[in-house]
Amino acid sequence: MSTKKDYTERFKKMKSSIKENKHILDDDFPDDVEFSGDPDLLKKSDKEIDKEDKVKEKNHGK
Amino acid sequence: MQATHLNAENKYKSYRSEVQKHVKESLPYSDSKNIILTDITIEALNQSRLWNLIPERKVDFDWSIDSKEYRKRHPSRFELAIWYQNRLESLSLGRPSYNGSRVRLELTERVAVNSMLKGRSFAITELALIAYANLLGAEEIRIMQPINDSVKKYYVNKGYNYVPSTGAEHFPDYCVKKL
Numbered sequence: 001m002s003t004k005k006d007y008t009e010r011f012k013k014m015k016s017s018i019k020e021n022k023h024i025l026d027d028d029f030p031d032d033v034e035f036s037g038d039p040d041l042l043k044k045s046d047k048e049i050d051k052e053d054k055v056k057e058k059n060h061g062k
Numbered sequence: 063m064q065a066t067h068l069n070a071e072n073k074y075k076s077y078r079s080e081v082q083k084h085v086k087e088s089l090p091y092s093d094s095k096n097i098i099l100t101d102i103t104i105e106a107l108n109q110s111r112l113w114n115l116i117p118e119r120k121v122d123f124d125w126s127i128d129s130k131e132y133r134k135r136h137p138s139r140f141e142l143a144i145w146y147q148n149r150l151e152s153l154s155l156g157r158p159s160y161n162g163s164r165v166r167l168e169l170t171e172r173v174a175v176n177s178m179l180k181g182r183s184f185a186i187t188e189l190a191l192i193a194y195a196n197l198l199g200a201e202e203i204r205i206m207q208p209i210n211d212s213v214k215k216y217y218v219n220k221g222y223n224y225v226p227s228t229g230a231e232h233f234p235d236y237c238v239k240k241l
Contacts, residue, residue, distance in 0.1 A: 022088050029180075
């Protein structure tokens, strides 16, 4: 279970990740792109790659 | 809504709010003051309905209807609305995996015509996704189903690995990066 100390550490990490990755904001993402991803992932969530998690958890349990 | 679900909603809403605040503060643009980051609010959903009327729009997704179940089911979701002054520019949704080790971006869309942010909305979304994943303690992020080769190339050039679909149902392609 997460503790307050854990949160404080993660919060610091969140702030430093913004600093470290700020250069992303200057990169040239293709201007003509209006969307990325797939609406179907939202319409039928829960079934996709998280299956990997379940398989890993199952294997770890053996 | 059950108390535990409400607690989770409130907890992750406050996480997202922290991320939005700090990403906003980091924006380097001359017009940064016009850019506002929020959750997908009622106001955002109301404006998104106007997107359905844009003939040039390529996405078959009604944010106000089609995202409802997903947002209800995933309190720890990543969500972001980007505004330019009072105009909705972009919406994004994603979520952490069950064990919280990674966060995936499922769909991000910017307004189809006359966007003030064009490529910038994707960059802001990516930075917010990285920050949110770090706040959750995740170890990697995944950008699901990059829309075309130029987008794939963009992420690969920035250190992501491209993982093609296995071809099996529910295993789409994605770009992945360790945090």
